[in-house]
Amino acid sequence: MTTTGKVIVWGVVAVLVIWGIVSMSKKDGTESETIKIGFIGPLTGDTANIGQNAQAAVAIAVEEVNNSGGVLGKKVEVVYEDDGCNGATAANAVSKLINTDKVVAILGGACSGATLGSAPIAEAAKVVQLSYCSTNPTISSAGDYIFRDVPSDLFQANYAAEYLVRNGKTKVALLTVKNDWGDGLNKAFTDALAKAGGTIVIADSFDPDVKNLKAQFTNIKAKNPDAVYFVAYTDASIAGLKQASDLGIKAQFFGADAWDDTKIWSELGSLGNGAMFTVVGTNSTDAFKAKMKVKLGKDDLIYCSNYAYDGLKVIAEAIKLARRATGPAIKDALYKVKYTGGVSAKELMFDKNGDPTSAAYVIKVAKDGKLSELAQ
Amino acid sequence: MIFWQLTLYAISVGMFFSVLAMGWGLILRSAKFFNLAYGGAFLVGGYMMFLFYRMWNVHFVFSILLSLFGSGLYMLLSYKFIFSVLLRRKAKSLILLIASFGLLTATSAILGMIFGNQSTLIARHLSDIYTVNVFGAVLNLAQVVAIVFVPVLIFVFAYIRSSTRFGRAMRAIEDDSEVAELVGIPKDKTLLQIFFISGTLAGLGGIAEGFDLGLIPTSGLIIILPTIVATVVGGMQSFWGGILGAFILAIAQQLTIVFFGGSWVQAVPFVILIIMLLLRPQGILKR
Numbered sequence: 200m201t202t203t204g205k206v207i208v209w210g211v212v213a214v215l216v217i218w219g220i221v222s223m224s225k226k227d228g229t230e231s232e233t234i235k236i237g238f239i240g241p242l243t244g245d246t247a248n249i250g251q252n253a254q255a256a257v258a259i260a261v262e263e264v265n266n267s268g269g270v271l272g273k274k275v276e277v278v279y280e281d282d283g284c285n286g287a288t289a290a291n292a293v294s295k296l297i298n299t300d301k302v303v304a305i306l307g308g309a310c311s312g313a314t315l316g317s318a319p320i321a322e323a324a325k326v327v328q329l330s331y332c333s334t335n336p337t338i339s340s341a342g343d344y345i346f347r348d349v350p351s352d353l354f355q356a357n358y359a360a361e362y363l364v365r366n367g368k369t370k371v372a373l374l375t376v377k378n379d380w381g382d383g384l385n386k387a388f389t390d391a392l393a394k395a396g397g398t399i400v401i402a403d404s405f406d407p408d409v410k411n412l413k414a415q416f417t418n419i420k421a422k423n424p425d426a427v428y429f430v431a432y433t434d435a436s437i438a439g440l441k442q443a444s445d446l447g448i449k450a451q452f453f454g455a456d457a458w459d460d461t462k463i464w465s466e467l468g469s470l471g472n473g474a475m476f477t478v479v480g481t482n483s484t485d486a487f488k489a490k491m492k493v494k495l496g497k498d499d500l501i502y503c504s505n506y507a508y509d510g511l512k513v514i515a516e517a518i519k520l521a522r523r524a525t526g527p528a529i530k531d532a533l534y535k536v537k538y539t540g541g542v543s544a545k546e547l548m549f550d551k552n553g554d555p556t557s558a559a560y561v562i563k564v565a566k567d568g569k570l571s572e573l574a575q
Numbered sequence: 576m577i578f579w580q581l582t583l584y585a586i587s588v589g590m591f592f593s594v595l596a597m598g599w600g601l602i603l604r605s606a607k608f609f610n611l612a613y614g615g616a617f618l619v620g621g622y623m624m625f626l627f628y629r630m631w632n633v634h635f636v637f638s639i640l641l642s643l644f645g646s647g648l649y650m651l652l653s654y655k656f657i658f659s660v661l662l663r664r665k666a667k668s669l670i671l672l673i674a675s676f677g678l679l680t681a682t683s684a685i686l687g688m689i690f691g692n693q694s695t696l697i698a699r700h701l702s703d704i705y706t707v708n709v710f711g712a713v714l715n716l717a718q719v720v721a722i723v724f725v726p727v728l729i730f731v732f733a734y735i736r737s738s739t740r741f742g743r744a745m746r747a748i749e750d751d752s753e754v755a756e757l758v759g760i761p762k763d764k765t766l767l768q769i770f771f772i773s774g775t776l777a778g779l780g781g782i783a784e785g786f787d788l789g790l791i792p793t794s795g796l797i798i799i800l801p802t803i804v805a806t807v808v809g810g811m812q813s814f815w816g817g818i819l820g821a822f823i824l825a826i827a828q829q830l831t832i833v834f835f836g837g838s839w840v841q842a843v844p845f846v847i848l849i850i851m852l853l854l855r856p857q858g859i860l861k862r
Contacts, residue, residue, distance in 0.1 A: 377838045405837040408797060410694070410788040413584050414832035421577045434694035437701075438788045445706045445715045446580075462693070470701055 233276040234269075234524050236514060237296035239289055239307030239317065240332075240507075242281040248499075249309050253331060253507035254279055255494040257306065259487075260511040270518045277511070282308045286316020293317040297324045303524045304329065304514045309503055311335035311379060318345045325526040327517075327533060331510040332503035334456065334479075336383045339552040344530050346549055348506050348513065350558030352380070352455070355477050356387035358560045359428065359453055362477075364395040368425035368451055373402040374415055374439075375430040384430045384455055400424050405431075410438035416446050426451040433460045437467060444470045451475065459502070464565045471565040475573065480544075480559035481505040487542045509541035580712040581829050587718040589825035590725040591783055595802040596809070596817030597732060598776025603811060604749040605769050606662065608671035609803065612653050613777050614795030615682035620646035620778020621785040621794075622686050625697045639782065646778025647771040653678055654770040659763065679795055687792035697785035704786060717787045729818060736814060745769060749812075804844040808851045810858030819859060823847070 238257055240250030257277055265274045278300045282289035289308050296302045297320070305321055308314045309332035321328035322342035330338065330347040339351055363371060371392055375381035381404065389399055400422045403415050412435070419427060427450050431439055436458060443452065454476035464471050483505050491500050513536060518524050521532035538547040548556045562573040595617070602610045623645045627638035657678065661671055698704050706713045714722070736742040744765045747755035756762045780798070784790055801824055809820025824844055831843045851858070 374837075403832075403837045406841050408791075408793065409837070409840065411588075412837070414581060414829050415837045417577055417580045417584070418833060434789060434791065437694065437696065441701050441704075445713055447706075447713060466696060467701055 233274045234271065234518065235276050235278060235300055235302045236511065237293070237300060237302035237305040237307075238277050238279045239282040239292045239296070239305065239313065240279075240309045241284040241313070242279070243283060246284045246310065249332065249501055249503055250281070250284075252491075252495070252499060252501045252504045253309060255491060256504035256508040257511050259490050259494055260508045264512065264515045270515050271522065271524065275511075275515060277306075278302060282310075282313040282317070284308075284310040284313055286312045289313035289317035290320055293320045293328070297321070297326050302326065303518070303526065304529055306331060306507065306510050306514065308333065311338065314338055314345075314347075315341060315379075318342055321345065325530075327514070327526055327529045329510050329514060329533075331507040335379050336387065337379065339554050343553075344526065346533055346553035348510050348543060348547055348555055349479060349503070350560075351554055352384050353387045353391075354558035355455060355479075355560060356384055357391040358558075359455075359477050360388055360391035360395045360397065362562060363426050363428075363451070363453060364392070364397045369397040370400045370423075370425045371397055372419040372422060372424040372427045372450070373399050374412070374419065374427060375402075375404050376407055376432065376435060377404045378407050380457075381430050388428055388430075405435065407432070407435075410435050411442075412439045413442050413446075416443045416448060419443075419450075420446050420448050424450050426453055428453050430455050430457075432457050433463055436463050440467055440471055440474065459563070459570075461570065464570060465568045467565070468568045472567065474565045475562055477560045477562055478502065480561045481542065482545050482559075483542045505541075505543040509538065509543040509547060512541065513538045513547060576711055579710065581833065583709060583712050583714055583718075583722075585822075585825045585829045587714065587721050588828065589822035590721040591780060592801060592805050592821035592824055593729060593818045594725055594776055594783075595780045595798065596805045596821045597729065597814075598773040598780075599799075599802050600806050600811070600814065600817040601745075601769050601773045601776075603806065605745060605752075605766060606654075606658065606671075608658075608668040608675070610658075610675045610773075611672065611796075611799055612650070612675040612678040612682070613773065613802070614799035615653075615679045616646040616650045616774040616777035617781040617784075617798055618682055618686055618790065618792065618795040619649045619781070620775075621697070621781030621790045622690055622695065623778075624782045624785060625690070625695050625790070629697055629699055642782060643775045643778050646781065647774040649682075650774025650777070651767055651771040654767060658770075659766070679799070683792040683795050690792070692792060694789035694791050695785065696789040697782065715787070717783060721783060733814065741765070741768065801844045804848045807858060808847055810860035813858070813860040816858050816860040 240253050241247055242250045261275055261277050269275060278296060280292035280296060282292050293305060296305055304327040306329055308330060311333040314330045314333040318328060318341040322344050325344060327344050332349055333347055334349055334352045336351045336353050338347055373385060373388060375385040392399060401419055405412055429439060429452055452474040456478045458476035459478045479502060481502050488500055492498050516538055517529050517532040517536045520536055521528035534549055541547055544559060550556050563570045564573050599613050620642050623642040624638055627633040627641055628635060657674055658671060661674060704716045706715050707719050744760045747760050748762060748765055752762055784794060805820035805824045806817040808823060810816025827843050827847055828840050831839050
């Protein structure tokens with residue numbers, strides 16, 4: 200090879216190397232211009248509606264944050280990942296968000312299983328994870344970096360127990376689904392009822408895929424309780440309430456937040472009359488509902504979406520307070536932040552477990568297939 | 576009162592599993608393998624009933640006939656295109672079991688895609704299934720129909736089995752299918768009929784389940800396990816064995832809920848199965 204040839208080859212190599220360095224540093228430049236926040240939620244599968252609804256709410260929150268100048272002079276960017284309402288998928292999604300997208304905080308998941316499955320990864324990587332819909336009590340102790348802005352089921356059980364005793368329903372039968380959610384509520388309700396001055400006359404549970412609760416309800420009927428605290432998901436609730444009505448149980452039926460599924464009441468029709476349940480209250484505004492309608496193209500607002508919207512806003516607030524977008528700084532700031540004027544609760548602060556300090560519940564009552572809020 | 580109520584519940588559950596064990600036992604004794612696709616026919620019957628009766632508002636009687644035909648056809652076609660081919664190749668019963676399990680899984684996955692994974696109720700209004708007072712206890716319409724109608728069905732089948740030409744052919748194949756073929760019994764045709772009838776019985780179970788509790792796509796597998804237990808406990812080689820096993824199972828489940836609590840109810844069939852296999856592996860009744 201001639202000298203000229205060598206010069207040309209080396210020249211080409213040099214140009215390529217310089218071009219490569221320049222383009223890489225340019226990419227680095229754009230990355231540091233935005234603050235990345237991860238989002239996980241069930242975007243496919245059974246509970247996809249909850250995830251997609253929350254995604255829309257988060258998108259609205261991001262636009263609002265960026266239109267008012269962003270955070271630390273930078274724009275906020277959200278990376279959305281699907282967790283399929285499943286712990287293993289959520290864990291993968293969180294690993295990807297932390298290692299590939301280098302997010303500084305994660306919003307999600309919706310399902311308690313997804314949050315519990317992915318929390319150890321966020322905790323180990325010192326990245327804040329804030330759930331907008333998971334109510335299982337064990338999330339309180341899932342780690343220092345794990346937060347949620349929805350209240351734990353402990354509050355819900357207290358609220359239900361106090362309501363029942365206040366209304367003279369002191370003899371209560373307890374029937375709960377055998378999983379993390381049902382067991383958590385079972386224990387919390389038993390403690391809360393004893394404290395409120397009521398007694399559990401009979402307690403039983405059932406497997407999640409069982410719908411034949413006839414023998415359980417026969418036992419319950421024999422004890423003649425004032426109320427039945429029945430913790431179940433949609434399918435078992437429909438079958439169970441029908442079987443209880445077949446048996447002619449006259450007690451007050453009281454359920455948990457999963458009863459906020461309209462399918463239960465439209466299937467049961469008049470058979471569900473008088474059944475009550477607690478559900479987390481929201482501070483939703485008409486303006487927010489209108490924005491959601493524009494975003495989704497239909498009138499649909501799931502209560503968790505209020506919490507997803509506020510979740511993003513409160514993370515942005517914490518980054519501003521910390522003046523740095525790093526995991527430990529955001530974590531410390533979240534414990535100090537006081538966020539007001541949200542659409543979920545009037546005021547949001549976190550206690551030492553990363554749970555909201557206050558919880559507002561409403562009681563809904565079913566009549567002829569429709570739900571209405573009980574005036575208190 | 577509680578005892579009488581639970582007795583009635585045990586009887587109605589026993590009737591439900593009797594139908595399923597009867598249909599499943601037919602295939603087990605004639606084709607000699609554990610046909611899990613039986614759960615698929617259960618689902619096909621139930622979901623077809625939902626489609627015709629609730630979604631398309633077809634008259635009850637036509638819906639039920641179409642659904643029973645559909646579930647029978649499902650089982651018949653599964654024999655024609657899958658099991659008969661494998662049987663002709665003298666495949667081991669393990670291979671047949673795996674093939675039938677595959678068919679069940681595919682069926683529930685497809686039905687899940689079409690109808691969703693949430694519970695599907697056949698009744699147009701749940702209040703249509705009104706309750707009847709039976710000497711102080713209550714039963715709903717679906718349970719009353721089961722208690723009245725299933726014994727009739729069982730005796731009709733017992734009669735067909737003992738006294739008709741088809742019944743004799745069936746028993747001959749159960750005894751020894753090769754000898755039966757040698758003496759001129761049309762084995763393939765008889766097996767097709769057996770699979771069809773077995774499918775309609777599974778479909779009937781699916782329809783009852785859809786009216787009483789609601790169907791989910793995994794019901795097919797959930798229901799086949801106690802059916803197997805009932806048949807094995809009662810005696811695999813006996814027509815009456817499956818029915819006896821069904822009632823033992825139903826009574827044991829009710830007693831478990833009363834004495835140990837509802838979360839144990841799924842475990843009980845298998846405890847009975849293990850004890851039975853240790854003490855008397857051929858089942859309570861012999862042929």
